[in-house]
Amino acid sequence: MAEQGNYYVPEQSKLPLLAALGMGTMGFGAATWVIDGQSATVFVVGLAILAIVMYKWWSVVIEENMRGMVSDQLKHSYVLGMLWFIFSEVMFFAAFFGALFYVRVLVNPWIGGEAAITLFDDTPTDASVANSELLYPGYESTWPPLITPDQAANGESAKFVGPDQAMSFPGFSNWQRILAWLPLWNTIILLTSSYTVNIAHHALKEGNRKIFTRWLGITVFLGGVFLVLQAEEYIEAYQHMGLTLDSGIYGTTFFLLTGFHGAHVTLGTIMLLVSFLRGLKGHFKNDDHFGFEAAAWYWHFVDVVWVGLFLVVYVFD
Amino acid sequence: MAHGPSENFFTRWFFSTNHKDIGTLYLWFSFAMFLLGGAFAMIIRAELFQPGMQLIKPEFFNQMTTMHGLVMVFGAIMPAFVGLANWLIPMMIGAPDMALPRMNNLSFWILPFAFTILVATLFMEGGGPNFGWTFYAPLSTTYAPDTVNYFIFGVHLMGASSIMGSINIIATVMNMRAPGMTYMKMPLFVWTWLITAFLLVAVMPVLAGAVTMMLMDINFGTSFFDAAGGGDPVLFQHVFWFFGHPEVYIIILPAFGVVSQIIPTFSRKPLFGYSSMVYATAAIAFLSFIVWAHHMFTVGMPIAGELYFMYATMLIAVPTGVKVFNWITTMYKGALTFETPMLFCIAFVILFTFGGFTGMMLSIAAADTQYHDTYFVVAHFHYVMVAGAVFSGTAAIYYWLPKWCGRMYDETMGKVQFWLAFIAFNITFMPQHFLGLAGMPRRYSDYGLQFADWNMVSSIGAFMYGGAQLLFLFNVIRTIGWGKPVEDPKVWEGADGLEWTLPTPPPFHTFSTPPVVK
């Protein structure tokens, strides 16, 4: 390690090469896995390598920081790195939100027969008739399409009960159904957790370690509850609502958007959990705790994504 | 801490945290990919030398066009400019290294793994990707070979590498500038890279989204791109081009930066219109997000969409025109000399502008109905990508290599290489305009007899161009090993900027204490 004048340049390190090895093995293994549908060994080996390397890597960074080797300038580089990483995540979700917008607002009416090519001439064509024959029997351009391709192929067993009885906002008239409406609970949980993580943050800044770990612990717990409820919702969807990955574009966008969000909540929960454990070990100082701060930012980010999801996937169906 | 490079070869090159060594790795990797992608191109042009099927099967031809595009875009051009960024940005802004040196090495080392996976598909059952570098669904989903899954994860890896590399560049530029190096004093190469890195962080995740949707459609029954499930194959094109159009500017903006450094040096005048260059770059980057569907004029869009994307695309000509004007005005009344880097830059200005003009033709929606998917498009983008990006990359190597290794390249050989490349390039791609206008479709392994003559000319040009690259390789190796030593920190009489204040060759750690910029 070297402090060069005012500058800091780390020593050579084996970690990046090993991380790349882990990632490469994972990528290769994942492809092999989906192709032959069984052997995940290579993927798991890659994942293990990557996990170990990441553990080591962060340990090194933490140790450098505890030994006071990290200059303010480098700390600021870490801050910038995290911010731009979150921005890249925003763009990843933008692709899926964009896809949902495009199929729902544009494609759906178009394949339903609304004049598409001639925006300035809206004489309806009779494409709807043709399309229900071309796409699958029973196709109708509603959102969500009520008869799914899955049902068209597999009959009643794959019947989609429709969002009215399932995911979407049940309306204000029926408060009992609102109370049983999982997405609402999930929203409450996530919003609360954003608040609790904030309490923890303030406590840490004021040097109140105990309150910090308590509220951070609560946040991690809420994250866990969210994930359990989300899993419950998926089970419901698969077992009782006939809503699966195979059930056409609605299932596609529903599962991919909520699924990637769930994956990010998982990652965020892990990050907060690590911060919690580090908090117990007394790693954070009131003016130096970027590891936790980064996790908190990430947590707010998944929270904001959820609000977007809640609105476009659940409420405004 | 050792103050020089590690003695041990393996330690030095595999565990590096040094921006110069990592830059060198990027550049050699990129050149290797350039030769590989070039070999694929030679196979394509050999098959197209005459009408009829001579050498390879149509299935293999498809794999060659696909792999050529992928390897050149993601393996050759992009890493080349990341390599230049690594070498130059710290030297230009007065920093000791990149902001996050370990992540820097990770960004690089992902690439060999990613490309090994990608290229390995050629030897697998079903062959490599065969759906074109734009991998339109359903060619890349319903009708793709199983190996498409390797392609998908390969793209994920490249994306991860690019995002990390870009974050590093942004952090370096925002955080590591020497005291006094304000944003509006930064050399243009640094500016163009800052904006490019922003584009990369914004659109690589979208590309990741596109391949993820493919992965789900192929293996898990979803219907993003499948109309039979209520999805739409055209959705693929929107997502892809939302990435793809900014991508072409990702390729060309750093090239603009290089040219904006070199032309003032050999004109012995400061760059004309510095701030307008910065604003033009930003404007191009902004516009690049809102013009993507000019690649889709023929897929069936509402008239309003066609018109919007047509006019928005034409707007790009304005900031691009500003840049061309500034380069020419920089040369105007300058004390010009024509060393090899300058020759490449002048050729860049001329040929890139030509490619911009054909771009303007393509942006006319009605006319594009005729040009789309013909060799005219192939000619267009090779003028901007080869005579644009590759020429400027070559210029950059000739220009900075003497600084980096303290040895001069052979000027005569450089000039010979330039003229060979310049002439061969035009022989290869100029006729492709004629072929396209006459209606020859792109991406076919065979063609009608009426296209025979120009195809033969084009193939001859391509082989010459390939030869010119070998001469380049030879000149570079000769320079590094046996070139005449240079000691002057400035190397070039007219050069200006912090990198020229360092000794030649520069010390292993660039600035150990920050220089002060006035």
Ligand code: HEM
């Ligand atoms: C004034 C600037 C430009 C304009 C107006 C323009 C316009 C266009 C248009 C309309 C197309 C679609 C043609 C078709 O498929 O029918 C196109 C294709 C393309 N352009 Fe440009 N372009 C410009 C500059 C550039 C630059 C700077 C690059 C890259 C360095 C570039 C790379 C490409 C590529 C790679 C394609 C073909 C993609 C494919 O289908 O494989 N263009 N351009």
Ligand SMILES: [Cu+2]
């Ligand atoms: Cu474009």
